[in-house]
Amino acid sequence: MSARANILNKLRTSLAGTTPRPDEFDESLVTGPWRYPPDQRIARLRELMEAVHTEVHQTSENNWPALVAELLAKRGITNLLYAPATVHGEQLASAWKERADGPELRGYDRPIEEWKAELFNDVQASVTGTIGGIAATGSLVLWPDRNEPRLMSLVPPVHIALLKASGIHDNWYDMMTAQDWAGGLPTNVLLVSGPSKTADIEQVLAYGAHGPKELIVLILEDA
Amino acid sequence: MNQRIPVTELASDFKGRAREALADSQLRSNFRTAMDSLMRKRADAFSDADEREGLRELGNRIRARSLSNLPDLLEELETRLTANGIKVHWAETVEEANEIVHGIIEAHDGRQVVKGKSMVSEEMEMNDYLADRDIECLESDMGEYIVQLDGEKPSHIIMPAIHKNARQVSALFNEKLGEHVSEDVDELIQTGRRILRRKFLEADVGVSGVNFAIAETGTLLLVENEGNGRMSTTSPPVHIAVTGIEKVVSNLRDVVPLVSLLTRSALGQPITTYINMISGPRKPDELDGPEEVHLVLLDNGRTGAFADAQMRQTLNCIRCGACMNHCPVYTRVGGHTYGEVYPGPIGKIVTPHMVGLDKVPDHPSASSLCGACGEVCPVKIPIPELLQRLRQENVQAPDHQPAAVKGAGSKYSRKERMVWRTWVMLNTRPSLYKLFLWGATRFRALAPKKVGPWTENHSAPVPAARSLHDLARDHLKNPPNGRAGS
Ligand code: SF4
Numbered sequence: 001m002s003a004r005a006n007i008l009n010k011l012r013t014s015l016a017g018t019t020p021r022p023d024e025f026d027e028s029l030v031t032g033p034w035r036y037p038p039d040q041r042i043a044r045l046r047e048l049m050e051a052v053h054t055e056v057h058q059t060s061e062n063n064w065p066a067l068v069a070e071l072l073a074k075r076g077i078t079n080l081l082y083a084p085a086t087v088h089g090e091q092l093a094s095a096w097k098e099r100a101d102g103p104e105l106r107g108y109d110r111p112i113e114e115w116k117a118e119l120f121n122d123v124q125a126s127v128t129g130t131i132g133g134i135a136a137t138g139s140l141v142l143w144p145d146r147n148e149p150r151l152m153s154l155v156p157p158v159h160i161a162l163l164k165a166s167g168i169h170d171n172w173y174d175m176m177t178a179q180d181w182a183g184g185l186p187t188n189v190l191l192v193s194g195p196s197k198t199a200d201i202e203q204v205l206a207y208g209a210h211g212p213k214e215l216i217v218l219i220l221e222d223a
Numbered sequence: 224m225n226q227r228i229p230v231t232e233l234a235s236d237f238k239g240r241a242r243e244a245l246a247d248s249q250l251r252s253n254f255r256t257a258m259d260s261l262m263r264k265r266a267d268a269f270s271d272a273d274e275r276e277g278l279r280e281l282g283n284r285i286r287a288r289s290l291s292n293l294p295d296l297l298e299e300l301e302t303r304l305t306a307n308g309i310k311v312h313w314a315e316t317v318e319e320a321n322e323i324v325h326g327i328i329e330a331h332d333g334r335q336v337v338k339g340k341s342m343v344s345e346e347m348e349m350n351d352y353l354a355d356r357d358i359e360c361l362e363s364d365m366g367e368y369i370v371q372l373d374g375e376k377p378s379h380i381i382m383p384a385i386h387k388n389a390r391q392v393s394a395l396f397n398e399k400l401g402e403h404v405s406e407d408v409d410e411l412i413q414t415g416r417r418i419l420r421r422k423f424l425e426a427d428v429g430v431s432g433v434n435f436a437i438a439e440t441g442t443l444l445l446v447e448n449e450g451n452g453r454m455s456t457t458s459p460p461v462h463i464a465v466t467g468i469e470k471v472v473s474n475l476r477d478v479v480p481l482v483s484l485l486t487r488s489a490l491g492q493p494i495t496t497y498i499n500m501i502s503g504p505r506k507p508d509e510l511d512g513p514e515e516v517h518l519v520l521l522d523n524g525r526t527g528a529f530a531d532a533q534m535r536q537t538l539n540c541i542r543c544g545a546c547m548n549h550c551p552v553y554t555r556v557g558g559h560t561y562g563e564v565y566p567g568p569i570g571k572i573v574t575p576h577m578v579g580l581d582k583v584p585d586h587p588s589a590s591s592l593c594g595a596c597g598e599v600c601p602v603k604i605p606i607p608e609l610l611q612r613l614r615q616e617n618v619q620a621p622d623h624q625p626a627a628v629k630g631a632g633s634k635y636s637r638k639e640r641m642v643w644r645t646w647v648m649l650n651t652r653p654s655l656y657k658l659f660l661w662g663a664t665r666f667r668a669l670a671p672k673k674v675g676p677w678t679e680n681h682s683a684p685v686p687a688a689r690s691l692h693d694l695a696r697d698h699l700k701n702p703p704n705g706r707a708g709s
Contacts, residue, residue: 010526014535149512177476
């Protein structure tokens with residue numbers, strides 16, 4: 001018999017004559033303590049994200065490309081990976097067209113095999129969208145797809161994420177219910193709650209373990 | 224001087240290793256500091272006791288419900304994962320699991336593997352298995368990387384290198400990598416980052432564990448802070464996940480409380496930096512992500528634990544490590560003393576099912592039964608109760624039926640059994656008891672001067688000249704203030 005059949009048989013024999021336990025999920029336990037008045041959501045998310053070394057800025061739907069340029073200039077960053085086929089990608093490219101002195105824009109538009117070493121060695125920063133945020137835990141939710149692939153938010157040492165103020169939910173449960181995650185998930189969903197970190201040596205917190213050393217969140221409020 | 228004792232040279236039994244660990248003051252101070260801080264962080268993360276208890280209750284219900292339906296859930300998971308394009312493999316033993324992993328790597332001519340933290344791969348001793356077949360399997364979690372570099376095993380399930388301090392890590396990097404000596408933790412981490420980054424770029428295959436497998440959506444959920452888990456599961460062209468069969472939950476919503484319990488119990492974090500949810504390999508039009516994703520479901524004794532309704536509760540475990548952080552024994556002797564993959568209280572209840580109780584006969588008694596482990600466990604595993612059960616299994620007569628736990632009865636002693644039988648007889652027959660008392664008080668001088676290990680540190684017990692019964696009778700007859708009968 002196959003390992004599969006053996007394992008399932010053993011489990012079934014052990015459960016013979018029993019009935020499965022009922023589903024007693026109490027959603028108030030995962031939502032009740034984690035509700036915020038709408039005007040407090042941003043503050044809560046900011047507080048938690050900043051506590052783990054995330055840089056958070058509030059800006060508008062129109063002004064963020066200029067802010068990105070400023071933040072990169074301050075760091076002496078000379079190139080930026082972006083997603084040309086997304087709405088925010090187009091907005092960034094058109095806003096930056098005039099800048100002769102700005103950082104070089106590199107679009108993620110080829111399969112990774114064609115430029116993996118370049119992504120790992122040369123790209124200094126990236127900018128991606130998010131599908132929302134979670135106030136309770138100070139998290140961003142990334143939903144990578146063809147236009148904005150997975151490694152964009154992981155490999156470059158600086159990751160800039162755009163978060164619409166209206167997309168911040170109170171807690172994870174509310175967000176997954178409102179967006180019907182159970183109805184279908186993409187190949188990869190990520191909750192990101194700060195720059196990469198570790199406390200593996202003497203429990204001393206160190207940032208920039210393997211992923212981005214810096215996470216910059218731009219909260220976009222209505223223009 | 225480096226006081227660390229390499230694990231390969233440690234004494235071969237728990238007691239011997241414990242003695243050595245207790246004599247190592249550096250090790251004790253490393254553990255003490257770390258565990259004190261982890262306990263504080265957990266307490267801060269659960270500042271509202273009602274909220275904490277409500278959530279633990281829910282966590283327990285979710286795990287119990289999942290296990291009560293485990294075979295069906297595994298089938299549902301397999302169907303979903305397959306529909307999503309993830310290949311599912313089943314293994315009863317670690318040998319089978321290793322063969323499966325090796326087969327997948329071979330099929331891709333893989334030579335370099337990067338591995339995110341995975342306790343199941345430790346169970347499998349996957350690194351050694353692959354190394355014997357000329358495949359380099361590099362640990363990418365910083366703590367795991369450090370212990371691997373030193374030829375050791377993890378000493379904690381969440382913080383594998385917690386037994387080392389910065390000075391020891393620096394010396395190690397200097398010796399093995401030729402890096403200059405620095406006790407600056409940031410600098411040490413950046414050294415690790417530099418070296419591992421190249422490996423992430425070059426690796427043919429990435430291996431990871433799984434924190435929760437979600438049947439409803441066919442999703443593998445991974446929890447981590449460093450990003451090495453994401454790197455290992457996203458950058459190489461092939462991703463192999465390995466997990467125990469118990470890690471499945473029914474619904475996506477089930478993971479909301481479980482993740483909260485896990486991250487708060489483990490390191491006191493509201494959430495980890497990354498929650499990585501993988502529901503399929505890269506689609507034809509996607510630009511990155513692995514082209515193949517595999518899941519290996521491992522039994523390795525779990526069906527044995529499952530067969531026993533009481534011991535089944537060990538499979539609730541979500542591997543948060545809180546029980547070891549709070550265990551007075553673990554805190555003093557450290558993780559290597561247990562000599563097995565899972566140390567501390569959780570190790571003591573899951574290891575017997577994997578290797579047999581006869582291989583770890585001292586584990587169930589290496590506990591003060593203070594109850595701390597059961598009190599902090601986020602999914603309410605009654606660890607002390609299970610330890611007592613294992614103590615009983617340990618002393619079962621060899622012919623006892625049914626033999627519930629693999630390797631039970633290895634501590635059975637005919638002499639001990641006789642002593643207890645006599646004790647029961649004396650205590651259930653008043654006339655015999657009186658006779659015994661009479662003899663014990665009269666012939667107290669004949670009491671043995673040495674009673675095994677007890678007298679190594681204590682004076683031998685000697686019966687009193689008069690029994691408590693006698694004294695009480697006298698007292699009632701002649702009360703000091705003449706209050707008899709009042
Ligand atoms: S037994 Fe409980 S406390 Fe210990 S690791 Fe498992 S879940 Fe955590």
